[in-house]
Amino acid sequence: KNQVEQSPQSLIILEGKNCTLQCNYTVSPFSNLRWYKQDTGRGPVSLTIMTFSENTKSNGRYTATLDADTKQSSLHITASQLSDSASYICVVSAKSGYSTLTFGKGTMLLVSP
Amino acid sequence: DGGITQSPKYLFRKEGQNVTLSCEQNLNHDAMYWYRQDPGQGLRLIYYSQIVNDFQKGDIAEGYSVSREKKESFPLTVTSAQKNPTAFYLCASSITGTSGFNEQFFGPGTRLTVL
Numbered sequence: 001k002n003q004v005e006q007s008p009q010s011l012i013i014l015e016g017k018n019c020t021l022q023c024n025y026t027v028s029p030f031s032n033l034r035w036y037k038q039d040t041g042r043g044p045v046s047l048t049i050m051t052f053s054e055n056t057k058s059n060g061r062y063t064a065t066l067d068a069d070t071k072q073s074s075l076h077i078t079a080s081q082l083s084d085s086a087s088y089i090c091v092v093s094a095k096s097g098y099s100t101l102t103f104g105k106g107t108m109l110l111v112s113p
Numbered sequence: 114d115g116g117i118t119q120s121p122k123y124l125f126r127k128e129g130q131n132v133t134l135s136c137e138q139n140l141n142h143d144a145m146y147w148y149r150q151d152p153g154q155g156l157r158l159i160y161y162s163q164i165v166n167d168f169q170k171g172d173i174a175e176g177y178s179v180s181r182e183k184k185e186s187f188p189l190t191v192t193s194a195q196k197n198p199t200a201f202y203l204c205a206s207s208i209t210g211t212s213g214f215n216e217q218f219f220g221p222g223t224r225l226t227v228l
Contacts, residue, residue, distance in 0.1 A: 004155070032214060043117075043203055043219030044156075051214075089155070093214075101217070103155035 002027040004092050004104035012110045017080055021107045023073040023090030031093040035064050035075045038087045038106065047075070047088075080111045116140065119204050119220035126191070126198070126227050134189045134223045136204030144210030145187035146217060149173060150201040159202075162187055163210035191225065199227045 007022045025033070032051045036044035048057045048064040050073065057064050061084075063076045077084055090104040117138040126132045136145065144163050148156040158171030162181040176195025181187055187206075191198045202223045207215040 009153075034216070041201075041222065041224070043205075043221050045219070046216050049214070049216070101158075103157075105153060105155045 002092070002094060002100075002102040004090055004102050006088075006090050006104040006107050008107060009105070010108040010110070012112055013080055015080060015082055015111050015113050018076065018078050019080060019109065021075045021077075021088050021090075021109070023075070023104055025071050025073070025090070025092045025102070027071075027092040027094050027102050029095045030068065030071075031095040033064075033066060033073050033093070034091045035062070035073075036089040036091060038089055040086070044089055077109075080109075082111050082113060085109060085111045117204060117206050117218055117220040119202075119223050121223060122221065124223055124225045126225065128227055129193045131190055131192050132225065134191065134202055134204075134225070136187045136189065136220060137185055138187075138206045138218075138220075139185060140206055140218065141184070142206035142208055142218075143184070144207045144215075145181070146205040146207075146210075147171075147177070147179065147187070147189045148203045148205065150203060150222075156203065159189065161210060198225055200225060 003026045005024045013019050034049045035047045038044040050066040061078045066073045087106040087108050089106040092102050094100045120135045146161045147159040157173050160179040162168035178190045204220040205217040207217045
């Protein structure tokens with residue numbers, strides 16, 4: 001069964017600090033991995049997409065890494081801002097006849113002033 | 114203003130009533146999806162449609178129904194057969210449904226509460 005596990009479940013950091021969120025997956029055959037940001041009461045918005053051959057991808061203060069051998073990904077947030085407070089969801093896509101996505105439960109990040 | 118819209122944002126329903134959630138997109142996407150999100154849970158797929166007049170059940174289709182009469186619209190009906198309908202419902206669309214590389218764009222969601 002395809003699964004995506006995220007850790008920690010929740011995290012509180014001070015404004016300006018860095019943090020790293022983790023994602024482990026057992027999706028096969030692997031196609032790609034996305035990180036989404038979901039503000040409270042809103043729909044998720046894609047931050048990055050990574051394929052099998054990519055190790056690192058950045059989007060502003062967000063940097064995602066992928067280790068396809070260990071089936072792990074991380075999302076690093078640099079110099080956090082209050083607006084980074086949100087749920088971060090790891091989503092893994094399997095190769096199939098249609099787009100099948102497995103969603104993690106998300107990490108709830110709170111950036112405190 | 115392009116994108117995907119859902120209405121209403123908040124919806125209250127009495128037990129035993131059917132209710133329909135609206136989802137519209139003007140992105141010219143072929144594929145559309147409905148997800149349910151519960152606290153502390155990952156998104157779960159209810160129904161998806163890869164093309165007009167065609168749709169498929171997802172992982173938790175029981176108690177729900179959909180239609181896809183127009184490319185732009187994919188309404189979801191929550192029927193009285195759905196045992197625990199209180200949840201946050203998200204609609205999404207993608208260029209096609211046949212490639213995992215196509216990003217799914219999400220609407221703002223509808224929060225349904227059964228009283």
